[in-house]
Amino acid sequence: MREQAAAKGRKILASLDYPLRPVEKGYANRSLYVNLTDRAILSKPVTDEMKEIFIGGRGFGLWYLWNAVTEKTKWDDPENEIVISAGPIGGITQYPGAGKSIVVTLSPTTGTVIDSNVGGHFGPLLKFSGWDALEIQGQAEKDVIIFIDGNAGRVTIEEAGPGPGDSHLIIEQLMDIYAPTEEDKRHVSVVTTGTGAEHTLIGMLNFSFYDLHRKIVRVKQAGRGGTGTVFRAKKIRALVVKYAGVKGDSNGPADKKKINAAGIRLHREIAALDDRQCRMRRTGTTYLVQIMNDHDILPVHNFKFGSHPDAHRLNDRYWRTRFSPGKADGCWYGCTLACAHVAMEHRLKTGPYKGQVVAVDGPEYETIAGVGSNCGIFDPDSVLELNFYCDTYGIDTISFGNITAFLMECFEKGIINEKITGGLKLTFGNAEAALELLHQMARGEGFGRLAGQGVRRLKRILAEQYGADAAFLQDIGMEAKGLEYSLYVSKESLAQQGGYGLTNKGPQHDEAWLIFMDMVLNQIPTFEDKAEALYYFPMFRTWFSLNGLCKLPWNDIVPADNADTDEPAKVPEHVENYVNLFSGVTGRNITKEDLITMSEAVYNFQRVFNLKMGFGTREHDAVPYRSLGPATVEEYESRADRYDRQLKELAGFDPEGKSTEEKLRALRKYREDQYQRLIDAVYARRGWAANGVPTLETLKRLKIDFPDVVALVEKHLPRQ
Amino acid sequence: MKVIIRATGTFRERFPQGQDRVVVRLERPLPVKEILTEKLGIGTEGLAAVVVDGQYKSRDYVPADGEEVILVSPLGGG
Numbered sequence: 001m002r003e004q005a006a007a008k009g010r011k012i013l014a015s016l017d018y019p020l021r022p023v024e025k026g027y028a029n030r031s032l033y034v035n036l037t038d039r040a041i042l043s044k045p046v047t048d049e050m051k052e053i054f055i056g057g058r059g060f061g062l063w064y065l066w067n068a069v070t071e072k073t074k075w076d077d078p079e080n081e082i083v084i085s086a087g088p089i090g091g092i093t094q095y096p097g098a099g100k101s102i103v104v105t106l107s108p109t110t111g112t113v114i115d116s117n118v119g120g121h122f123g124p125l126l127k128f129s130g131w132d133a134l135e136i137q138g139q140a141e142k143d144v145i146i147f148i149d150g151n152a153g154r155v156t157i158e159e160a161g162p163g164p165g166d167s168h169l170i171i172e173q174l175m176d177i178y179a180p181t182e183e184d185k186r187h188v189s190v191v192t193t194g195t196g197a198e199h200t201l202i203g204m205l206n207f208s209f210y211d212l213h214r215k216i217v218r219v220k221q222a223g224r225g226g227t228g229t230v231f232r233a234k235k236i237r238a239l240v241v242k243y244a245g246v247k248g249d250s251n252g253p254a255d256k257k258k259i260n261a262a263g264i265r266l267h268r269e270i271a272a273l274d275d276r277q278c279r280m281r282r283t284g285t286t287y288l289v290q291i292m293n294d295h296d297i298l299p300v301h302n303f304k305f306g307s308h309p310d311a312h313r314l315n316d317r318y319w320r321t322r323f324s325p326g327k328a329d330g331c332w333y334g335c336t337l338a339c340a341h342v343a344m345e346h347r348l349k350t351g352p353y354k355g356q357v358v359a360v361d362g363p364e365y366e367t368i369a370g371v372g373s374n375c376g377i378f379d380p381d382s383v384l385e386l387n388f389y390c391d392t393y394g395i396d397t398i399s400f401g402n403i404t405a406f407l408m409e410c411f412e413k414g415i416i417n418e419k420i421t422g423g424l425k426l427t428f429g430n431a432e433a434a435l436e437l438l439h440q441m442a443r444g445e446g447f448g449r450l451a452g453q454g455v456r457r458l459k460r461i462l463a464e465q466y467g468a469d470a471a472f473l474q475d476i477g478m479e480a481k482g483l484e485y486s487l488y489v490s491k492e493s494l495a496q497q498g499g500y501g502l503t504n505k506g507p508q509h510d511e512a513w514l515i516f517m518d519m520v521l522n523q524i525p526t527f528e529d530k531a532e533a534l535y536y537f538p539m540f541r542t543w544f545s546l547n548g549l550c551k552l553p554w555n556d557i558v559p560a561d562n563a564d565t566d567e568p569a570k571v572p573e574h575v576e577n578y579v580n581l582f583s584g585v586t587g588r589n590i591t592k593e594d595l596i597t598m599s600e601a602v603y604n605f606q607r608v609f610n611l612k613m614g615f616g617t618r619e620h621d622a623v624p625y626r627s628l629g630p631a632t633v634e635e636y637e638s639r640a641d642r643y644d645r646q647l648k649e650l651a652g653f654d655p656e657g658k659s660t661e662e663k664l665r666a667l668r669k670y671r672e673d674q675y676q677r678l679i680d681a682v683y684a685r686r687g688w689a690a691n692g693v694p695t696l697e698t699l700k701r702l703k704i705d706f707p708d709v710v711a712l713v714e715k716h717l718p719r720q
Numbered sequence: 721m722k723v724i725i726r727a728t729g730t731f732r733e734r735f736p737q738g739q740d741r742v743v744v745r746l747e748r749p750l751p752v753k754e755i756l757t758e759k760l761g762i763g764t765e766g767l768a769a770v771v772v773d774g775q776y777k778s779r780d781y782v783p784a785d786g787e788e789v790i791l792v793s794p795l796g797g798g
């Protein structure tokens with residue numbers, strides 16, 4: 001490797017040679033620590049206590065970060081870390097969806113800890129190279145590459161030297177260097193970002209994998225919360241891992257038969273049922289577009305509305321014709337649900353790569369709804385173009401979509417104008433303006449520079465500098481805790497309002513997606529029912545991120561007899577699979593109840609981490625009113641029958657003869673009150689005090705009553 | 721007697737174009753499974769859940785006159 005670096009004129013700044021040894025029962029039993037300031041590279045043991053309490057993945061990330069930062073640390077301070085870990089199940093090839101990496105860092109947009117779950121091959125190859133986690137601290141002087149050669153047992157920090165700034169070109173260049181032969185390419189994974197991550201706070205990370213069938217490098221994104229921005233602040237150009245030799249037992253499972261059996265059961269189910277269920281293998285998550293539109297929960301025009309007559313232009317029928325067919329699109333070996341599709345041969349019409357023909361990874365539902373319907377853009381080619389540029393610039397499509405939609409609404413309301421935007425006509429549906437805004441973000445120029453600060457900061461900037469009504473901006477700017485909303489309209493589902501508002505990191509659906517149970521099926525009518533769902537599902541879903549698993553094979557495919565089970569929403573057979581996978585890999589026998597307790601410990605630890613960073617209490621679980629109900633006359637009147645009926649039947653308010661403004665106020669009072677009552681119920685169910693702080697009993701029960709945790713919590717608990 | 725059958729998600733595609741609800745007239749009570757296969761010619765494979773009045777029911781559930789049965793397809797939500 002020294003030769004490879006030298007051959008490209010790349011200077012090695014530091015290196016560590018380490019002994020190779022196999023992974024045992026899902027763990028390499030050590031983590032790789034790299035400090036970019038003093039160029040220290042260390043091997044750290046993974047302790048039994050870490051495995052017992054924090055499991056891996058997000059849990060390891062939180063634990064390392066907790067020990068690395070103080071309550072004063074900011075996202076761009078050298079002591080902030082980026083931690084990447086796959087978790088003990090991560091890397092098995094027998095069960096679909098087992099190759100996820102989880103990235104943990106302090107977020108530039110929220111100011112507190114963020115976790116982001118991503119596909120691609122990096123996490124598993126890192127583990128098979130001998131490391132359960134990669135913990136990066138410090139800040140380099142010049143751009144560097146961290147290279148882990150898992151076959152040679154060597155880690156190097158290398159000077160990156162001159163090179164391109166955008167992801168697709170960086171990856172192309174690095175693949176030429178680190179995987180010079182066709183055979184090598186499958187053994188290499190690159191993590192990188194682009195120029196957009198450098199100039200905005202919403203930077204994301206691309207994790208690569210090699211598409212053997214099409215012979216192209218593909219990427220998946222750790223999108224949320226600005227991980228890419230932190231990466232660039234540390235002056236990391238890329239992380240590269242190389243490991244040849246992935247086999248069915250590379251993860252050293254305690255009982256391979258057990259995981260084989262679970263895998264075979266799910267592979268068969270997918271083969272038999274996916275075509276009759278979500279068709280993930282053919283069109284991925286795009287099936288959601290039409291369904292969300294039909295149920296009036298597809299975000300349109302900055303979440304004002306839930307459907308649009310043109311939404312069909314972006315639905316799965318279109319993507320079926322546009323995605324490259326006939327290939328197994330798994331983002332890690334063995335994922336037969338294979339939803340990671342690609343649109344080949346998109347000719348770029350704008351930006352620095354105009355005229356070039358590129359392959360675009362995705363789009364997935366969140367991107368289509370984010371940069372498409374929410375911005376009033378229903379032209380699929382424009383969605384592809386935005387998707388490509390967001391990816392190569394290293395910009396999160398969810399945040400970008402929210403920011404653009406928010407600015408479009410501000411523009412249409414006259415809060416901003418062309419003078420302020422530098423000539424951009426940011427009206428809903430103007431794809432050209434959205435693309436130009438994106439290019440400006442990447443260049444760090446013009447209005448794009450401001451926009452790249454994210455919705456929370458924009459609210460403040462527009463109020464302070466342009467005299468906008470701060471309260472109105474708070475109502476319509478779709479962020480909570482500083483993180484932009486993922487793409488579901490929650491107005492008609494109180495449980496989902498909590499599913500977004502009562503999250504640790506901010507409104508991302510990977511904690512709880514309860515809209516259908518609540519709004520369509522009316523299965524959780526009482527506050528207690530909703531609180532139970534907001535206890536179980538966030539805990540259950542946290543477990544995926546501890547173990548390096550993808551959520552999709554849990555409930556985007558279900559067994560043929562699922563409807564006849566006691567709790568179909570939990571997909572009991574798949575829960576049983578997870579119990580078997582965990583014990584099959586680690587040798588630690590667990591029950592399905594243990595699975596929840598494991599997550600609960602980490603989940604509560606993350607809540608306390610928020611507390612440490614100055615958040616984590618009730619006021620930080622506040623949400624913009626638009627996520628609870630209609631914020632404007634226009635929205636109310638677009639669904640007036642629905643809201644009038646609710647006022648009469650639920651709020652005890654007679655809408656007859658009242659102005660829309662009066663009705664808006666009455667509905668708002670009712671819904672805000674409901675949200676507060678929901679918070680009370682959820683806190684009680686989660687074992688938290690009325691101000692949202694976990695009680696000492698909860699910490700004790702979950703065995704996270706470490707002295708510093710207890711001391712911190714005691715400071716914040718209400719006086720008895 | 722009549723029973724209302726409502727479909728959500730991808731299951732809607734098995735219903736006549738543009739409809740998510742059909743009213744089925746029955747001479748005698750029948751389990752959901754049979755209503756679907758015999759009266760509507762719709763397979764039950766791939767069904768994630770059956771919900772009646774907010775409660776889960778199995779495919780063998782026999783709906784009462786006038787009841788609405790919701791057929792739930794798998795729907796993870798992103």
Ligand code: SF4
Binds near residue numbers: 119329
């Ligand atoms: S279901 Fe899709 S996202 Fe999940 S692991 Fe498989 S290919 Fe990747």
